Amino acid sequence: MRGTFIRTLVELAERDPRILLLTGDLGYTVLEPFSERFPDRFLNVGVAEQNMIGVATGLAEAGFVPFVYSIVPFATLRPYEFIRNGPILHKLPVRIVGVGGGLEYGQNGLSHYGLEDIGVMRLQTGITVVAPADYEQARAALLSTWALPAPVYYRLGKDDETIIPGLGGRFGLGRAQVVREGTDLLIVAMGSVVSEAADAAAALVDHGVSCSVAVVASLAPAPVDDLVEILAQFPVALTVESHYAVGGVGSLVSEVVAERGLQCRVVRCGVQAMLDGVTGGQSHLRRVHGLSSEMLVKTALELLDKVGE
Amino acid sequence: MEKPPVSPYQIRRIILEQSRRANKGHIGSALSIADIIAALYGGVLRVPTPEDSERDRFILSKGHAALALYAALYLRGWITESMLNTYCGDDSLLGVHPEHTLRGVDFSTGSLGHGLCMGAGAALAARLQRASRRVFVLVSDAECNEGSLWEAVMFAAHHRLANLIAIVDLNGQQALGYTEEVLALTPMAGRWRAFGWDVHEVDGHDVNEITRSIASLDASSGPPHVLVAHTVFGKGVSYMESQIKWHYWPMSEEEYGQAMGEIEAGA
Numbered sequence: 001m002r003g004t005f006i007r008t009l010v011e012l013a014e015r016d017p018r019i020l021l022l023t024g025d026l027g028y029t030v031l032e033p034f035s036e037r038f039p040d041r042f043l044n045v046g047v048a049e050q051n052m053i054g055v056a057t058g059l060a061e062a063g064f065v066p067f068v069y070s071i072v073p074f075a076t077l078r079p080y081e082f083i084r085n086g087p088i089l090h091k092l093p094v095r096i097v098g099v100g101g102g103l104e105y106g107q108n109g110l111s112h113y114g115l116e117d118i119g120v121m122r123l124q125t126g127i128t129v130v131a132p133a134d135y136e137q138a139r140a141a142l143l144s145t146w147a148l149p150a151p152v153y154y155r156l157g158k159d160d161e162t163i164i165p166g167l168g169g170r171f172g173l174g175r176a177q178v179v180r181e182g183t184d185l186l187i188v189a190m191g192s193v194v195s196e197a198a199d200a201a202a203a204l205v206d207h208g209v210s211c212s213v214a215v216v217a218s219l220a221p222a223p224v225d226d227l228v229e230i231l232a233q234f235p236v237a238l239t240v241e242s243h244y245a246v247g248g249v250g251s252l253v254s255e256v257v258a259e260r261g262l263q264c265r266v267v268r269c270g271v272q273a274m275l276d277g278v279t280g281g282q283s284h285l286r287r288v289h290g291l292s293s294e295m296l297v298k299t300a301l302e303l304l305d306k307v308g309e
Numbered sequence: 310m311e312k313p314p315v316s317p318y319q320i321r322r323i324i325l326e327q328s329r330r331a332n333k334g335h336i337g338s339a340l341s342i343a344d345i346i347a348a349l350y351g352g353v354l355r356v357p358t359p360e361d362s363e364r365d366r367f368i369l370s371k372g373h374a375a376l377a378l379y380a381a382l383y384l385r386g387w388i389t390e391s392m393l394n395t396y397c398g399d400d401s402l403l404g405v406h407p408e409h410t411l412r413g414v415d416f417s418t419g420s421l422g423h424g425l426c427m428g429a430g431a432a433l434a435a436r437l438q439r440a441s442r443r444v445f446v447l448v449s450d451a452e453c454n455e456g457s458l459w460e461a462v463m464f465a466a467h468h469r470l471a472n473l474i475a476i477v478d479l480n481g482q483q484a485l486g487y488t489e490e491v492l493a494l495t496p497m498a499g500r501w502r503a504f505g506w507d508v509h510e511v512d513g514h515d516v517n518e519i520t521r522s523i524a525s526l527d528a529s530s531g532p533p534h535v536l537v538a539h540t541v542f543g544k545g546v547s548y549m550e551s552q553i554k555w556h557y558w559p560m561s562e563e564e565y566g567q568a569m570g571e572i573e574a575g576a
Contacts, residue, residue: 020437040437046467051426051460058430061416062438063362082457085420086427277564 001192002030002099003160004135008142009067010034014040018063019146022056024049024070026099031069040162056094057086064131065093070229071105072114072155080120087151088126093199094151100157101191102132102242103271114155115271118190119247121153122220128173131155133194133221134162136169137217144171157192164194167215167306176223178230185300186230186264189240190216190249196286198241199293211300216249227256231264238267238300242291243282245270267303269296315351315384317344317516318576319439321545323380323393325487325572329565332399334501335405337543337555339377341480342447345538348519349445350381359387359413365442366415370424371449371478372406378414379403421464422450422455425475432533443472443528451483454492459504465533466505473533474526475506480512480542484556498537504540506535513538545572 010033013019021034025047035042045052049070054101056066068075075098076083087094098117105112121129128145130152133136138156145152166179176188180201189197194215201211214230216223231237231253238251250268257264271289279285290299313319320343320369328336349367356364369378376396383393388403388411395401402411406419415431418424428446435442452458465473481488488494502508511522519536526534541547542556546568560568 045464046460048460048464050422050457051429051464054423054426054457054461055430055433055464057416058427058432058444059434059437060430061427062431062434064434064437081420082423082426085417085423089417 001132001135001138001156001160002158005138005142005154005156006030006033006141010037012052012146012224013038016065018065019293020059020064020066022052022066024052024068024074026070026074029056039161039279043123049074049079050082050224053082053086053094057090057092057232060087060092060094061090065095067095069097069099071112072117073112076104076117076120076153083151084124088124091126091150094148095146095284096151096153097156098153099156100158102193103282103289104192106282106285107279109279110274115244116247117155117194118219118243118249119251122247122252124176126150127220128152130217131191131219132171132217133167133189133191133215134164135160136163137167137171140169140171141217144173154219155191159192162192164198164215174221174223175218176226176230177215177217178212179215180211180213182212184209185211185304186234186237187211187213187240188216188227188237188249188253189213190219191242193240193242193286193291196291196293196296200296200300203293203297207301209300209304219252222252224256227253228262231257231262234264236265236267236303237294238269240269240291240296242286243270245272269299310368310391312386312461313384315347315381317347318572320347320377320380320385321572322335322569324376325560325565325568326516327376327379327393329560330394332559333397333405334555334559335373336560337482337549338371338449340373340544340546340549341540341542342371342374342377342478343544344514344516345447345476345478345519346377346381347514348523349497350385351516353520353523354445355442363440363442366428366444366473368416368418368424368428368444368446370446371421371452372419375405375407378407382411385413385433396481407575421449421452422457425458428473428475429465429470432465432470433468436461436470445474445476447476447478450477450479450481450488450494450497452476453494453497462499462501462504462506469505469531470533471531472528473527474523475533475535477535477537478540479537479539482542482551482553482556486553501535501537505532507532508535510537510539513540514544545569545575
C-alpha cells in the first residue's frame with residue numbers, strides 16, 4: 001500500500017505544486033520516488049514528530065498541502081495533541097500518513113505497533129480517517145481525499161501485492177464496500193487484515209456457512225447508512241481489525257447497532273490485550289490474537305453454534 | 310471618540326480593566342509582555358490588514374497572556390470595543406487563550422511548546438513562496454521546559470530560517486514557582502546560541518530598544534533570531550511584581566484601584 005500511495009502522490013504532485021512531503025526520518029526505499037522527483041518539496045525533518053506536525057500546520061496555513069510520514073504510533077500518538085491543536089483546530093489540509101497499522105512491525109515490539117490509531121483519530125471531529133484494505137483501495141482513497149480542505153489521516157499497510165477479491169479498488173467517503181455476499185454471517189473488517197477475513201469467509205463455505213464481507217475503509221466519516229442496511233440483514237456480525245478491540249471498526253459497528261436499535265449481535269475480533277514483551281512475525285501474532293483466517297473461522301463456527309442454540 | 314495609540318500604558322490599562330471586569334487572572338503574565346506587544350503592534354509588524362496574505366505572522370505562544378494581544382488588536386482597530394468587552398464571557402471569541410477565529414489572531418495557542426513549531430512552518434512556507442513576510446513567535450521562559458520547543462529551535466537553525474524571530478519573555482517565573490527553582494533555564498541566551506541562533510539580549514520593557522533590535526536583524530539570510538527579553542513579571546503594578554500569586558489570581562476592587570493608579574502614575 002505504501003509504495004502505491006507514494007507513487008500516486010508523485011502523480012498528484014506533478015499536477016499540484018502545493019503538495020509537500022515531510023518525513024520523521026522514516027521511509028527508506030519507500031519515499032525515493034517523491035524525494036528524487038521533487039527534492040525541493042521533500043523534507044526529512046529529523047526524528048521530531050511533534051515539530052513535524054507543527055511545521056506542517058504552519059505550511060498549510062500559508063496554502064501548502066503537506067503530507068507527513070512516519071510509522072503509525074510515531075505519526076499519531078507522539079504528536080497527537082499537536083494534531084488536535086494544529087490542523088484539526090485550524091481546519092488545515094495536513095495529511096498524516098501512518099505506515100504499518102496493527103501488527104505489521106511484528107518483531108519490533110509494542111513501540112512500533114499501531115493498535116489505537118483509528119480509535120484516537122476517530123474520536124476527533126474534523127479529521128477524515130481512512131484505512132484502506134489493499135493497495136488499489138489505497139490509491140483510490142488518496143485520489144478522492146487528497147484535496148479535502150481539512151486534515152486527513154491515512155493508515156497504510158506495507159503490503160503492495162495482496163488484492164482483496166471483489167473490492168476492485170473501490171472507495172467512497174462515508175461508504176462501505178461489500179466484497180462478498182452471503183446469508184448466514186456478516187463480517188465487517190478494516191485495513192490490511194481484511195485479507196484474513198476474506199480468506200476466512202471463503203473457507204467457511206466448506207463448513208456450510210455462507211458469509212458476507214463488508215470493508216470499511218472510511219472510518220470518518222463513518223458509513224452509517226451502508227452499515228445499517230447491511231447489519232439489518234444479519235442476526236450476528238463479526239468485526240475484524242488489527243487494532244485494539246476498543247475504538248476501531250468493532251466499536252463503530254456496535255455504535256451503529258445500538259443507536260439504530262438493530263437486532264444484530266456484534267462480536268469484536270481485535271487485539272484484546274498485549275502479551276508482555278512477546279514479539280514475532282505478523283502472521284504469528286495474528287494467530288495469537290485470533291485474527292488469522294484459521295482463527296476467524298474457528299470463532300465464526302463457535303459463534304454460529306451458540307447463536308443457533 | 311479617537312482611538313488611543315498602541316502604547317504600553319494603553320495595553321496595561323486594558324489588561325487591568327478587562328481582568329477586573331471578567332474577574333480573571335493571568336494578569337502578571339500579560340503585564341510582563343505589554344511593552345513587547347506595544348513594540349510589535351506599534352510599528353514592528355508589517356500587517357496592513359489581518360486579511361493580507363503577505364502580512365507578517367505573529368504567534369503568541371504563551372497564549373495565557375492573550376489579554377495583552379487583545380488590547381493591541383483593539384488599539385489597532387481590528388476588533389471593536391464591544392468585542393473586547395466580551396472577554397471571558399459566554400459565547401465570546403476572546404477566551405483566556407487566543408483562538409484563530411478572532412480577527413487578527415493567526416494561530417490558536419494555549420498549549421505551551423506548540424507555537425514555535427507552527428512558526429517554523431510558517432517561516433519555511435514564506436521562504437518556499439519567495440515571500441518577504443516574517444514570523445514572530447513570543448514564548449515564555451517556562452515554555453522552554455517543553456522538549457517540542459527545542460525540536461523547533463533545532464529545525465529553524467538547521468534550515469537557517471532567517472525570517473523567524475523568536476522573543477523569550479524572560480521574567481523568571483512560572484505557574485507554581487520561580488523558573489530557577491522549578492527547572493533551571495540559565496543561561497537562556499547561551500542555550501539558544503548553542504543551538505545556532507542569532508541571539509540578542511534586550512530590556513523587555515524598553516519599546517525603543519526592542520524596536521531597534523528587531524530593525525537591525527537580517528531576515529533574508531543567516532540564522533533565525535531570538536530576542537531574550539529581560540522582563541519583570543507583573544511589571545507596572547508594585548504588589549504583583551515578581552509575585553507567584555499573580556500568575557492566576559484576580560484582583561479585588563481595592564487592588565484594581567491601586568493598580569490603575571500605579572500604571573497611570575508611570576505612564
